[in-house]
Amino acid sequence: MTDVDSSDGLMTPIRPEQLEPGAVIAQSLDNQWVPVQLTKEMIERGRSLDQVGRQRVQEARTEYFRSLINASQVVINRAYFYNNDAINCDLAQGGEARTAHQRLLASGAIVPFLLNERHPAEEPPAHLHLRRDGFTAWQETLAGMPAADRVRCVRMSWNDTPGDQENRERTRIRLFQPFAEKVQGLTAKDIDILAAQVGVAREDTDRFGQRLGEVVGFSNDLSVRRQPVVRNTLYEEFVSVPGTNIAEGRYDRDKPFAAEIKQLLDLIYNVNLADALGRYPLTPVGSLRRVVLQEAREARATAGFVEDPEQLLTLLQRHTFATVQDHLTPSAVNALDLQDIWRLRQTSAWNEYIRAFDTLTAAPEAFHDSVGRVFDRYVRLNSEILRLAREGRHARPNHWRPVVEVVVTLGAAVFTAVSGDDMWEVAGSILPLTVSGSLTGSVQLVLRNRTAGRQEQKFAREIAAVRLASEREWSHFHDLVRRLPGYRDGRGPGPTGTASTTTQDNEDLPEY
Structure with missing residues (x-):
């Protein structure tokens, strides 16, 4: 058939x-889904x-x-x-x-x-x-x-x-089995890095690691007993208040690291569907990014690997953009109507913006040649959004200072470069390197208002995966970044893996 x-x-x-x-x-x-802080x-x-x-x-x-x-x-x-x-x-x-x-x-x-x-x-x-x-x-x-x-x-x-067996089998292989594998692999990660990226204090890292061991052990026991490893079951044991319906979303303060474990389970759950479909998750503001999972994942058609320290450095170097004439933006995207979104997608400004970004993600190594075009189209798109907002009498404009932010994450290190509005800043937040061998990470492109509100138009998406072969290459990259003019080395409590994120509990494959 x-x-x-x-x-x-x-x-x-x-x-x-x-x-x-x-x-x-x-x-x-x-x-x-709940943002980290609200959780x-x-x-x-x-x-x-x-x-x-x-x-x-x-x-x-x-x-x-x-x-x-x-x-x-x-x-x-x-x-x-x-x-x-x-x-x-x-x-x-x-x-x-x-x-x-x-x-x-x-x-x-x-x-x-x-x-x-x-x-x-x-x-x-x-x-x-x-x-x-x-x-x-x-x-x-x-x-x-x-x-x-x-x-x-x-x-x-x-x-x-018969019995829709092919769909059931593909769904098991592509969705449910990878979910269990990702959960059961948590203790194989570098726990120091993982703890730092989910916001666990350094003095609590060992306790957090032990708790993750309990999550993995519980999941392994389910697999051995041939019971499904599903998010709801893990919520019941490690996140939710006993006796409550999972759908109510009552999370137990007496369960150690309930917030951090919830965020990890949600991240795994959502990247799973994206993987199964061969596409990327769009991570919301205030949620864990995929880089937290420390995967050496395969390159996709929409993003390849960056493996050379010098090439990685070029993503953080200064970019020059045209002066922005329109200094207003709607104060909140959700003040628009869905019909405004539909109308926006019919404009040449939107279509040119999408084409420019597709060109960038298809060849991230040509970042310097294409990021300026993305920025220019983004500015034009904002003008179109503002026009639609004004027509709908819900503009409430804010002052707008558009910037491009590049975020390079490698293990527990995060490097950011922000440019636009006649300014350029580059900074690093680095924890001591605790692993030997290769390091994986990602490059994220953010287009935003420098004086942003949480609900304004903003774009944030991974454009490439990173893989450095050794600690030596990591040190070389770090040295190169520190030589950039105006570089600041931040050594605060450490970086987190948040972005600037259903049930599977019966034989009939419930809603994913």
């Missing part, structure tokens, strides 16, 4: 390799997800809009369309908001990910969490799409095998 290759009148099924090269998975739409506050004050719902939805909606502005295509777990208010509010509102969502679906800007279901409007199994009003709004949105429109839906396999 062959994969389905025709639509059913509404849906066009596609395979992971048919996603656009620039497609991303928005981590902020995960039903358990700690929730645990300290004993607050649930509902009790921080307004702030959380606001931040998730900001990241949702950022993903649609900064990526050509966004893949979203089907359950989030009806269980996540950051998305569903447009569907429930109806009118222009729902129409904008339908247009984004029809254009392929938004692609639902289907796990077990074969149709986006299919009723979920009774045992899964479902917001009935949200699901009704989702069904009405699909039913109300123009007859000629199609929704692209991605699934591991569309083969019509």
